[in-house]
Amino acid sequence: MNNRLVLSAWVSYDMGNTLFTTGVVGLVFPLWITGDMGGSDGTLGYLIAASMLILFFVAPLIGAISDEFGTRLPFLTVVTLLCLGFTFLIGVYGYVISLLLFSGAVITSQLAVILYNGNLEDISSSKDVGRIGGLGVGIGYGGAILAVLISLLFLDSRGEIFVFKIMAISMFLFNLPLLLFGRYKRLNYSNLSFSRIFLNGISNSIETIKHSGGDSYWIRFLIARFWYFWAANTAATFAIIYATQTVGLTKGEVQLVLLVGILCGIPSGLLWGFLVDNIGASPVLKINVFGWLLLLTLGVLIPMMDLPGYLWWLVGVLSGIFMAGLYVSERPFIIQRAEKNKVGQYFAMYSMVSRCAAIVGPFGWGVVSHTLGLGQTTAAVSLVLCAGIGLLVLMVPSKPSTVARP
Numbered sequence: 001m002n003n004r005l006v007l008s009a010w011v012s013y014d015m016g017n018t019l020f021t022t023g024v025v026g027l028v029f030p031l032w033i034t035g036d037m038g039g040s041d042g043t044l045g046y047l048i049a050a051s052m053l054i055l056f057f058v059a060p061l062i063g064a065i066s067d068e069f070g071t072r073l074p075f076l077t078v079v080t081l082l083c084l085g086f087t088f089l090i091g092v093y094g095y096v097i098s099l100l101l102f103s104g105a106v107i108t109s110q111l112a113v114i115l116y117n118g119n120l121e122d123i124s125s126s127k128d129v130g131r132i133g134g135l136g137v138g139i140g141y142g143g144a145i146l147a148v149l150i151s152l153l154f155l156d157s158r159g160e161i162f163v164f165k166i167m168a169i170s171m172f173l174f175n176l177p178l179l180l181f182g183r184y185k186r187l188n189y190s191n192l193s194f195s196r197i198f199l200n201g202i203s204n205s206i207e208t209i210k211h212s213g214g215d216s217y218w219i220r221f222l223i224a225r226f227w228y229f230w231a232a233n234t235a236a237t238f239a240i241i242y243a244t245q246t247v248g249l250t251k252g253e254v255q256l257v258l259l260v261g262i263l264c265g266i267p268s269g270l271l272w273g274f275l276v277d278n279i280g281a282s283p284v285l286k287i288n289v290f291g292w293l294l295l296l297t298l299g300v301l302i303p304m305m306d307l308p309g310y311l312w313w314l315v316g317v318l319s320g321i322f323m324a325g326l327y328v329s330e331r332p333f334i335i336q337r338a339e340k341n342k343v344g345q346y347f348a349m350y351s352m353v354s355r356c357a358a359i360v361g362p363f364g365w366g367v368v369s370h371t372l373g374l375g376q377t378t379a380a381v382s383l384v385l386c387a388g389i390g391l392l393v394l395m396v397p398s399k400p401s402t403v404a405r406p
Contacts, residue, residue, distance in 0.1 A: 005181050008177065009177035009178040009180070010116075010178055011139045011140060012174050012175070012177045012178060013116055013174060013175050013177070013178040014116075014139070014140030014143070015139065015140045015142050015143030015146075016143055016170070016171040016172075016173075016174030016175040017109065017113060017116065017140070017171075017175075018140045018141060018142075018143035018144045018147075019143035019146055019147045019167060019170055019171055019174065020083070020087065020105070020143075020167070020171055021144075021236075022143070022144035022147045022258070022262070023144070023146075023147025023148070023151065023163075023167045024087055024090075024102075024105065024147075024164065024167055025048075025106065025237065026236055026237065026239065026240065026258075027147065027148070027151055027240055027255070027258065028151060028155065028160050028164065029044075029090070029102055029160075029164075030044055030237075030238070030240050030241050031155075031160065031240060031251065032091070032160035034241055034245075036159075036160065037095055040370050041238055041245075041365065041366065041369055041370055041376065042366035042367075042369065042370030043366075044237070044238070044241070044362070044366075045237075045238075045362035045363055045364075045366030045367075045369075045370070046362070046363060047099055047102065047103060047362075048106065048237060048358065049358075049359045049361075049362045049363035050103065051103040051106045051107050052106075052355045052358035052359040052362070053355075053359050054103075054107055055107055055110050055111070055351075055355045055358075056352060056356060056359060058107070058111065059110065059111065059114060059348055059351045059352055059355055061348075062075060062111050062115065062348060073179070075111075075115055076112055076115040076116065076178075076179065077179050079108040079109075079111040079112045079115070080108075080175050080179065082104065082108040083104075083105050083112060083171075084168050084171055084175070085168075086101045086104040086105035086108065087101075087105045087164060087167065087168040087171065088164065088168035088169070089101050090102055090105070090161070090164045091160065091161030091164055092161070110351070113351070114347050114348055114351050116178075117331055117334075117347050139269075140269075141262050141263075141265045141320075141324070142266070143170075143174060144258075144262040144265075145259065145262050145263065146170060147167060148255055148258055148259040149259075150163060150166050150167060150170070151163060151255055152252075152255055152259075154166060155251075155255075217337070218337050220393060220394070220396065221333065221337075221394070222350070222353045223393050224289070224390045224391075224393035225330075225353050225354065225357070225390070226353050226354075226357045226390075227357070227386045227387070227390030227393065228289045228292060228326075228386065228387050228391065228394075229354050229357040229358070229361075229390075230358075230360060230361040230383070230386045230390075231292060231383040231384070231386040231387035231390065232292050232323065232326065232387070233354075233357060233358055233361055234361035234364075234365055234383055235292075235296060235299070235319070235380075235383055236319070236323070237361075237362055237365075238365055238376070238379075239254075239258075239319070240254050241376070242299070242380065243257070243312055246303050246375075246376045246377060246380075247302055247303055247312050248309055249309060249312060257312060257315075257316035258316060260313065260316050260317060260320070261316035261317055261319050261320030262320055263320070264317045264320040264321050265320035265321060265323060265324040266324075268320065268321040268324040268325065269324040269327070269328055272284055272288070272325045272328040272329060273328050276329055276332050281329045281330070281333035281336065282329075282333060284325060284328070284329040285325075285326070285329040285330065285333060285394065286391070286394050286395065287325065288322045288325030288326050288329060289387065289390055289394060290391055291318060291321065291325065292322050292326075292387050293384065293387040293388055293391055294318070295314075295315055295318035295319055295322065296380065296383050296384045296387055298311065298314065298315055298318075299312075299315050299380055300377060300380045300381055300384055303377050304377055330350070334346050334347060334350055361383075361386075364379075364382065365379045365382075368382060
């Protein structure tokens with residue numbers, strides 16, 4: 001039986017992380033940089049790509065080193081506090097410094113996600129990992145709702161910089177319980193120096209990558225994840241800009257559409273968690289990647305075929321449903337595939353692939369839409385192709401795993 005306080009703290013952290021992803025990265029910063037600061041979607045794309053490039057080199061070490069230390073709490077605490085500080089200061093010291101602060105917030109938030117995802121193993125069992133993951137995603141969407149409400153209340157009257165501060169404070173309140181009351185299983189730990197732990201972390205990470213090569217299903221998942229995350233993550237990053245500049249919605253309308261999508265994602269997370277526990281993570285993952293293919297296609301057809309703008313509401317609803325499905329199905333899948341005492345490293349590999357996609361996706365959008373001047377609709381078409389490739393890779397049969405499971 002999971003301790004209610006521990007579970008509540010874990011879910012609360014998910015709310016803070018979702019608030020940051022939805023409110024800062026997905027909503028307020030894009031509006032601020034393309035509105036008040038005179039930037040473009042290319043500026044946003046290149047900035048996020050640079051941040052993800054840094055993460056690509058740092059992320060694989062975090063999971064391995066935390067496994068070597070035997071606890072994730074010190075690392076989670078440091079990166080969480082850094083993320084909060086960076087977010088609070090965006091807009092305070094001018095344009096260039098704010099770009100660097102946003103980049104730092106994105107990097108540290110993603111490092112926290114690696115450690116936070118690994119903590120799911122500490123608070124769940126194989127029988128309820130889907131339910132708990134679904135609970136975290138479903139209730140975690142409360143943070144996204146709060147992000148939109150903060151934006152609706154203060155964006156027009158107080159401005160983006162004030163909203164960044166309010167969101168940072170809200171994130172702190174959501175993150176604090178896990179830092180104080182989180183449950184962290186102590187793995188096998190030897191009293192080594194930090195330098196030795198660091199080197200062991202690198203060595204173990206390399207060995208895990210080599211050893212997992214015998215698991216064709218895991219490798220296929222990583223390849224597919226690169227493609228469909230390229231599509232989904234890039235779409236989420238540029239959705240606000242695309243909806244206002246290409247589809248023709250107002251700033252207020254896109255905030256309401258985002259709110260409706262989030263509200264649909266809450267019960268969806270619980271439903272997907274139930275399905276994961278009953279039919280498995282892999283089938284649920286395939287359903288949701290197919291869903292992303294459909295909603296991205298609709299998003300392209302609205303401006304291309306001059307369809308009514310109100311259809312964007314359907315895009316918002318579907319994105320909430322299928323984003324929840326990705327979150328709920330992926331984490332249990334990884335825990336089920338990971339070898340004993342190497343969950344952190346498996347999540348780090350998963351994160352590394354995600355970072356590759358998060359480098360290429362925003363960078364590619366900026367090149368297609370801004371640098372080459374082909375426009376946002378063409379950039380969105382490229383995301384449809386990426387989602388299709390990801391789905392095809394997932395559907396290809398694989399040979400049985402040769403990696404022993406615990």
